[in-house]
Amino acid sequence: MSRSLVALIAVVLVGMTGFGVFMPIFPFLALHTGAGPTAVTIAMGAYSLGQLISSPLWGRLSDRIGRKPVLIIGLLGTAVSYIALAHVETIEAMFAARLASGLMAGNVGAAFAAAADLADDRTRARNMGLLGAAFAFGFIAGPALGALLVGAGEPTTEDFANVCYMAGSLGFAAAVGALLLFRETLPPESRRPAHVPRVRRLALLASRPMLARFILVTLLMITAQALIESSFALWADVSFNWGPHEVGWTLAGLGVGAALLQGGGAGRAARTLGEPRTLMLGLGAFAIGMGAAAVAHEAIGAVAALVALVLGAGLSTPALQSLIAAQAEPDERGAVMGLNQSASSLGRVLGPLGAGAVFEHVGKNAPFAAAALLLVLALLAVLTRPKAIPVPAAQ
Numbered sequence: 001m002s003r004s005l006v007a008l009i010a011v012v013l014v015g016m017t018g019f020g021v022f023m024p025i026f027p028f029l030a031l032h033t034g035a036g037p038t039a040v041t042i043a044m045g046a047y048s049l050g051q052l053i054s055s056p057l058w059g060r061l062s063d064r065i066g067r068k069p070v071l072i073i074g075l076l077g078t079a080v081s082y083i084a085l086a087h088v089e090t091i092e093a094m095f096a097a098r099l100a101s102g103l104m105a106g107n108v109g110a111a112f113a114a115a116a117d118l119a120d121d122r123t124r125a126r127n128m129g130l131l132g133a134a135f136a137f138g139f140i141a142g143p144a145l146g147a148l149l150v151g152a153g154e155p156t157t158e159d160f161a162n163v164c165y166m167a168g169s170l171g172f173a174a175a176v177g178a179l180l181l182f183r184e185t186l187p188p189e190s191r192r193p194a195h196v197p198r199v200r201r202l203a204l205l206a207s208r209p210m211l212a213r214f215i216l217v218t219l220l221m222i223t224a225q226a227l228i229e230s231s232f233a234l235w236a237d238v239s240f241n242w243g244p245h246e247v248g249w250t251l252a253g254l255g256v257g258a259a260l261l262q263g264g265g266a267g268r269a270a271r272t273l274g275e276p277r278t279l280m281l282g283l284g285a286f287a288i289g290m291g292a293a294a295v296a297h298e299a300i301g302a303v304a305a306l307v308a309l310v311l312g313a314g315l316s317t318p319a320l321q322s323l324i325a326a327q328a329e330p331d332e333r334g335a336v337m338g339l340n341q342s343a344s345s346l347g348r349v350l351g352p353l354g355a356g357a358v359f360e361h362v363g364k365n366a367p368f369a370a371a372a373l374l375l376v377l378a379l380l381a382v383l384t385r386p387k388a389i390p391v392p393a394a395q
Contacts, residue, residue: 002118003183004114004118004182004183004185005115005118005127005130007177007178007181007182007183008111008114008115008118008131008182008185009130009131009133009134010134010177010181011071011075011111011174011177011178011181011182012111012131012134012135012138012174013134013137013138013141014138014170014173014174014177015075015078015107015138015170015171015174016134016135016137016138016139016142017137017138017141017142017145017170018078018079018082018138018142018166018167018168018169018170018171018173018174019078019138019142019167020138020139020140020141020142020143020145020146020251020255021142021143021145021146021149021163021166021167021170022082022085022142022146022163022164022167023139023142023143023146023229023251024143024146024147024233024244024247024248024251025146025150025155025160025163025244025248026043026044026094027040027044027230027233027234028155028160028233028243028244029085029094029160030043030044030091030094032155032157032160033088033089033090033091033094034091035091036356036360037231037234037356037359037360038356038357038360039091039356040091040230040234040356041230041231041234041352041353041355041356041359042095042352042353042356043091043094043095043098044098044229044230044352045226045230045348045349045350045351045352045353046094046095046096046098046099046102047098047099047101047102047105047348048102048226048344048345048346048347048348048349048352049099049102049345049349050098050099050100050101050102050103050104050105050345051102051103051105051108051341051342051344051345051348052102052342052345052346052348052349053102053103054102054103054104054105055105055108055109055338055339055341055342055345056335056338056339056342057338058070058074058105058109058110058338059109059110059113059335059336059337059338059339059341060335060338062109062110062113062186062338063113063186063191063332063333063335064191065191066184066185066186066191067110067111067113067114067117067184067185067186068178068182068183068184070107070110071107071110071111071114071178071182072175072178072179073104073107074104074105074107074108074110075107075171075172075174075175075178076104076171076172076175077100077101077103077104077105078101078104078105078107078171079167079168079169079170079171079172079174079175080104080168081097081098081100081101081104081168082101082164082165082167082168082171083164083165083168084097084100085097085098085164086160086161086164086165086168087161102345108341109337109338109340109341110337111131112128112131112321112325112337112340112341113186113325113333113337113338114185114186115127115128115130115131116128116325116328116333116337117185117186117333118185119325121326122271124322124325124326125270125271125275125278125318125319125322126270128318128321128322128325129270129318132258132314132317132318132321133258133260133261136255136258136261136314137255138255139251139252139254139255139258140252140253140255140256141252142167142252143247143248143249143250143251143252143255144248144249144252145166146163146166146244146248147244147245147246147247147248147249147252149162149163149166150162150163150244150245150248151245154243155243155244205339208327210323210327211324211327211336213381213382214320214323214324214327214340215324215339215340215343216343216378216381217279217283217320217378217381217382218320218324218340218343218344218347219343219344219346219347220347220374220375220377220378220381221283221286221316221317221320221347221374221375221378222343222344222346222347222348222351223346223347223348223350223351223371223374224286224290224347224351224370224371224372224374224375224378225313225347225351225371226347226348226349226350226351226352226355227351227352227354227355227358227367227368227370227371227374228290228293228309228351228355228367228368228371229351230351230352230355230356231355231356231358231359231367232247232251233247234356234359234364235359235364235365235367235368236250238364239302239364240299250306254306254309254310257307257310257311257314258310258313258314260314261310261311261314261315269281269315269319270318270319270322275319275322275323276319276323276382278315278316278319279315279316279319279320279323279382280379280382280383281315281316282311282312282313282314282315282316282317282319283312283316283375283378283379283382284312284379285308285309285311285312285315286308286309286311286312286313286316286375287312287372287375287376287379288308288312288372289305289306289307289308289309289310289311289312290305290309290368290369290371290372290375291305291368291369291372292304292305292308293305293306293309293365293368294365294366294368294369294372295365296365305368312375321340324336324337324340325337354370355367358370
């Protein structure tokens with residue numbers, strides 16, 4: 001691996017650890033302000049709403065000025081937002097802080113574009129898997145660190161503030177790491193000049209049916225994932241009387257499986273089966289895990305369902321990212337990955353918007369059932385025209 005790829009993985013790992021520290025705490029902090037389940041999940045979606053608005057702009061900007069500046073700006077912006085969250089007292093202020101953080105979050109699309117810059121056809125799935133593993137390891141270390149900071153008892157306002165400060169500190173550390181260690185992956189000669197018309201998203205999708213199909217799969221898959229991410233703490237609280245301490249350690253354990261898959265297993269599966277078949281296998285396991293969780297009545301059954309869920313996510317995400325990156329030329333890769341990030345952000349808006357209401361008015365297991373249905377639709381979107389999907393020979 002190149003030095004730039006190692007540095008990119010390290011920067012993403014530290015940044016996502018900061019994100020992961022806060023994730024299991026957010027629902028309980030929102031409940032601490034007096035908000036109900038529906039308001040909690042809507043506030044969780046504010047970050048993704050900001051990403052939805054800004055991701056295409058950041059993607060085009062990274063094609064024009066390079067990946068490194070966008071990475072640094074995004075990390076700094078999210079770090080500041082975590083510090084602001086340490087001082088919020090109302091759900092409306094939490095929504096505003098998370099929205100601002102999402103607007104600054106141009107680092108995700110730029111990171112995946114940089115990983116694609118450093119790859120060829122053979123190593124693209126590996127690079128996407130390694131970057132996905134960095135995200136997953138962030139979700140191991142982050143929730144575990146958050147659980148340690150908040151403690152096993154009833155969390156106080158000071159406990160919540162300490163978690164926010166830790167998340168902000170890790171964001172600043174990642175920005176410094178990007179500044180000092182990461183080398184730009186998009187050389188000046190490969191950048192899109194300012195006078196060249198920007199890539200139009202709708203025209204891009206209309207001219208590339210396979211790209212449009214994969215973007216749709218991203219939307220369905222991430223909406224399903226966000227349904228569960230935004231309601232998991234509420235579900236665990238009602239089902240097993242878990243607090244932020246238990247939720248944090250559970251998410252850390254799930255992150256271990258995702259990291260192991262994306263760091264090695266997903267790449268080997270893609271080389272052996274091909275990326276499209278790996279995507280199909282992952283979506284199938286993902287849907288089975290969601291469906292099993294929807295009917296689980298005991299903790300052991302829920303844990304088994306979550307294992308299948310992690311297996312599916314770990315296989316499908318790198319394969320899908322690689323297939324999408326393969327649809328782009330070097331000077332439009334940021335725009336294409338930004339477009340994919342927009343679909344992901346839209347899913348992370350739609351999921352929380354519906355999760356709280358479904359949880360509150362249909363039942364605590366209903367978000368899992370809805371997520372399973374969305375994943376079945378995603379699998380059908382891949383299967384409807386299998387001849388159009390390029391299936392490479394096994395390596």
